[in-house]
Amino acid sequence: xxxxxxxxxxxxxxxxxxxxxxxxxxxxxxxxxxxxxxxxxxxxxxxxxxxxxxxxxxxxxxxxxxxxxxxxxxxxxxxxxxxxxxxxxxxxxxxxxxxxxxxxxxxxxxxxxxxxxxxxxxxxxxxxxxxxxxxxxxxxxxxxxxxxxxxxxxxxxxxxxxxxxxxxxxxxxxxxxxxxxxxxxxxxxxxxxxxxxxxxxxxxxxxxxxxxxxxxxxxxxxxxxxxxxxxxxxxxxxxxxxxxx
Amino acid sequence: xxxxxxxxxxxxxxxxxxxxxxxxxxxxxxxxxxxxxxxxxxxxxxxxxxxxxxxxxxxxxxxxxxxxxxxxxxxxxxxxxxxxxxxxxxxxxxxxxxxxxxxxxxxxxxxxxxxxxxxxxxxxxxxxxxxxxxxxxxxxxxxxxxxxxxxxxxxxxxxxxxxxxxxxxxxxxxxxxxxxxxxxxxxxxxxxxxxxxxxxxxxxxxxxxxxxxxxxxxxxxxxxxxxxxxxxxxxxxxxxxxxxxxxxxxxxxxxxxxxxxxxxxxxxxxxxxxxxxxxxxxxxxxxxxxxxxxxxxxxxxxxxxxxxxxxxxxxxxxxxxxxxxxxxxxxxxxxxxxxxxxxxxxxxxxxxxxxxxxxxxxxxxxxxxxxxxxxxxxxxxxxxxxxxxxxxxxxxxxxxxxxxxxxxxxxxxxxxxxxxxxxxxxxxxxxxxxxxxxxxxxxxxxxxxxxxxxxxxxxxxxxxxxxxxxxxxxxxxxxxxxxxxxxx
Numbered sequence: 001x002x003x004x005x006x007x008x009x010x011x012x013x014x015x016x017x018x019x020x021x022x023x024x025x026x027x028x029x030x031x032x033x034x035x036x037x038x039x040x041x042x043x044x045x046x047x048x049x050x051x052x053x054x055x056x057x058x059x060x061x062x063x064x065x066x067x068x069x070x071x072x073x074x075x076x077x078x079x080x081x082x083x084x085x086x087x088x089x090x091x092x093x094x095x096x097x098x099x100x101x102x103x104x105x106x107x108x109x110x111x112x113x114x115x116x117x118x119x120x121x122x123x124x125x126x127x128x129x130x131x132x133x134x135x136x137x138x139x140x141x142x143x144x145x146x147x148x149x150x151x152x153x154x155x156x157x158x159x160x161x162x163x164x165x166x167x168x169x170x171x172x173x174x175x176x177x178x179x180x181x182x183x184x185x186x187x188x189x190x191x192x193x194x195x196x197x198x199x200x201x202x203x204x205x206x207x208x209x210x211x212x213x214x215x216x217x218x219x220x221x222x223x224x225x226x227x228x229x230x231x232x233x234x235x236x237x238x239x240x241x242x243x244x245x
Numbered sequence: 246x247x248x249x250x251x252x253x254x255x256x257x258x259x260x261x262x263x264x265x266x267x268x269x270x271x272x273x274x275x276x277x278x279x280x281x282x283x284x285x286x287x288x289x290x291x292x293x294x295x296x297x298x299x300x301x302x303x304x305x306x307x308x309x310x311x312x313x314x315x316x317x318x319x320x321x322x323x324x325x326x327x328x329x330x331x332x333x334x335x336x337x338x339x340x341x342x343x344x345x346x347x348x349x350x351x352x353x354x355x356x357x358x359x360x361x362x363x364x365x366x367x368x369x370x371x372x373x374x375x376x377x378x379x380x381x382x383x384x385x386x387x388x389x390x391x392x393x394x395x396x397x398x399x400x401x402x403x404x405x406x407x408x409x410x411x412x413x414x415x416x417x418x419x420x421x422x423x424x425x426x427x428x429x430x431x432x433x434x435x436x437x438x439x440x441x442x443x444x445x446x447x448x449x450x451x452x453x454x455x456x457x458x459x460x461x462x463x464x465x466x467x468x469x470x471x472x473x474x475x476x477x478x479x480x481x482x483x484x485x486x487x488x489x490x491x492x493x494x495x496x497x498x499x500x501x502x503x504x505x506x507x508x509x510x511x512x513x514x515x516x517x518x519x520x521x522x523x524x525x526x527x528x529x530x531x532x533x534x535x536x537x538x539x540x541x542x543x544x545x546x547x548x549x550x551x552x553x554x555x556x557x558x559x560x561x562x563x564x565x566x567x568x569x570x571x572x573x574x575x576x577x578x579x580x581x582x583x584x585x586x587x588x589x590x591x592x593x594x595x596x597x598x599x600x601x602x603x604x605x606x607x608x609x610x611x612x613x614x615x616x617x618x619x620x621x622x623x624x625x626x627x628x629x630x631x632x633x634x635x636x637x638x639x640x641x642x643x644x645x646x647x648x649x650x651x652x653x654x655x656x657x658x659x660x661x662x663x664x665x666x667x668x669x670x671x672x673x674x675x676x677x678x679x680x681x682x683x684x685x686x687x688x689x690x691x692x693x694x695x696x697x698x699x700x701x702x703x704x705x706x707x708x709x710x711x712x713x714x715x716x717x718x719x720x721x722x723x724x725x726x727x728x729x730x731x732x733x
Contacts, residue, residue: 007713007714009663009669011713012673012712012713012714013673013676013708013712013713014706014708014709015713016709016711016712016713016715016716018713019713019716019717020713020716023717035714035717037666037714037717037718038666040662040663040664040666040669041663043663045656045659046656046659046660047631048612048631048634049634049638049652049656050607050608050631050633050634050635050636050637050638050639051635051638051656051660052635052638052639053639054656054657054660055660057660057664058660058663058664061663061664085628086631140611140612140613140614140615141614144613144614144615144617144618145614171615172571172613172615173571173611173613173615175571175611176611177610177611177612177613178611178612179608179652180608180610180611180612181698181699181703182695182696182698182699183260183605183608183652183698184259184260184263184572184608184609185260185698185699185701185702186260186263186264186267186702187260187263187267187572187575187576187609188611188702189701189702189703190267190575191571191572191575191611192702192703194571194575216705216706217703219704219706220699220702220703220704220705221702221703223688223703223704224702224703224704
């Protein structure tokens with residue numbers, strides 16, 4: 001199957017290894033990955049910060065870029081949440097029936113990575129091997145907007161050698177929240193401190209999630225505290241072929 | 246602390262007020278503990294309620310229907326309440342509500358009142374107005390009494406003194422009740438409060454209450470509570486004045502079956518409130534012999550024109566969103582600068598009052614969605630927060646300082662960058678070059694301006710040398726394409 005990758009602007013720029021990992025996993029499963037180079041951003045940062053007029057053309061650009069794709073894979077649940085929660089509303093506000101029709105036609109073909117693998121492709125064991133203890137952080141949008149449930153967990157359970165550990169109070173926000181982290185740095189920092197303590201209490205070597213945004217935030221706190229715990233996107237664990245020593 | 250909902254809107258902005266709260270370790274510990282206890286109890290009760298989602302949907306539908314036809318239901322309530330012997334007054338705003346209340350108290354010759362379960366009276370700052378008119382208000386809900394005696398402000402919608410632990414409460418009681426040897430044992434504190442309150446229940450002849458629900462069909466009013474002090478307040482006085490926000494109307498008595506299942510489970514994690522008081526007008530020889538209802542607008546009708554904003558008025562003040570909110574958990578309620586705190590406060594205060602007094606409240610959320618998940622009437626709080634952020638941004642952009650603010654310039658710039666592949670790729674290259682100024686030990690530890698908010702608490706990995714698209718392009722270039730294959 002041909003799968004178009006929307007890697008998300010921040011993954012493209014800051015976390016290229018996530019896009020590479022998604023490509024590797026999907027190709028290993030026998031699919032063809034395409035990457036339309038016209039893609040930039042889904043518009044979430046602008047929209048959620050209240051810059052609604054500025055978000056509309058970004059959304060339009062996304063829809064134009066992917067309108068003809070059969071399946072779109074997005075390794076970022078918050079971007080998918082943005083699309084599912086707000087794209088129709090934005091198109092309606094633009095008063096452009098053709099745009100709205102395009103949005104409605106495209107939305108059902110957009111999948112977050114674990115949705116694509118578990119639901120659409122029906123795969124749980126992607127042939128990965130990762131002999132480490134891993135704590136899974138269920139990001140807010142993945143839990144409360146996409147309702148991913150145990151899809152990422154099922155993928156992680158199927159990884160050879162991986163030991164999955166539960167984070168206490170795992171569904172509490174890490175405090176990132178996009179521009180919230182800079183508009184309310186003190187509160188965001190306090191939320192991060194709690195999340196960090198909960199992660200460290202697990203003793204896991206690696207913390208993973210389906211969103212690099214949360215992981216970037218968690219990494220920032222862990223690194224500032226000189227912790228050795230690594231942050232890795234789910235895709236990177238699923239791409240791993242690392243064998244136990 | 247001044248109150249943002251009301252006329253004196255001098256409360257500091259949320260990010261600044263939050264710092265004060267964060268520095269108070271005792272407060273945070275109290276808030277963490279109290280919200281966790283209620284949250285866990287609630288979760289237990291919700292899990293055992295098989296039709297919880299259907300109940301939420303029903304409540305949402307009833308509320309939306311009522312608000313769409315509010316004019317009709319308000320008139321119906323007025324008619325039925327008056328038929329049963331009550332008197333209905335209409336108050337456009339805080340001043341009118343207070344003037345009506347003071348007028349009534351003076352008419353009945355009262356110099357003091359007992360009050361219960363009326364956050365709406367805090368919204369209109371009724372106690373301040375009463376005291377100015379020479380009338381002494383006595384809060385009789387235990388937590389409200391603690392707040393009043395402590396010369397404090399409520400910090401939670403359901404548990405107003407949630408930020409105080411029993412040792413702090415003991416100190417307040419010792420001082421204000423002249424009980425220097427009082428201990429912090431719950432029994433001792435409850436005993437002291439009981440004695441203090443009973444004396445007032447027996448003495449004071451005028452009561453002021455709020456309402457959880459006002460039923461159009463029967464003209465009845467309903468208050469639910471845990472202590473029985475509310476029952477005292479609405480039954481013992483000769484005169485009862487009930488202040489009701491106009492959004493508290495529900496059409497029929499039967500609608501209570503939905504709300505009385507949702508409210509106690511969401512608010513305190515109980516299947517049913519210990520005290521559910523319902524009264525209709527006046528009954529000779531039984532309870533208050535004069536009953537007045539003040540129906541209060543105070544900004545509520547401003548929300549009626551927009552479907553999204555109107556949803557805010559569905560709120561039944563259960564406080565579940567506060568207990569679920571990771572932001573409230575860190576700051577407690579006072580940082581919100583309004584009696585309505587937490588996620589619901591962040592959308593209610595800016596809409597009831599002028600948005601200009603609460604510009605930072607819609608941004609006081611990480612949009613994690615925990616509030617929406619627990620809301621018993623399904624108010625999509627994150628969506629309304631984003632909507633209000635849009636209003637703040639558009640207002641800002643009309644001013645010079647807003648146009649040239651760092652945030653506006655950054656967002657405008659980013660929008661340009663995301664608008665073209667060429668600019669986007671150039672920005673990636675520029676970022677890689679620019680960050681060299683700030684890179685230290687392979688990390689970004691101090692960034693200037695807005696981004697400094699990030700690096701105060703967090704490190705940042707620098708941009709890698711190669712963006713994903715660079716890797717992709719290199720891979721495509723290395724792959725033999727059909728055109729480059731030698732033709733036969």
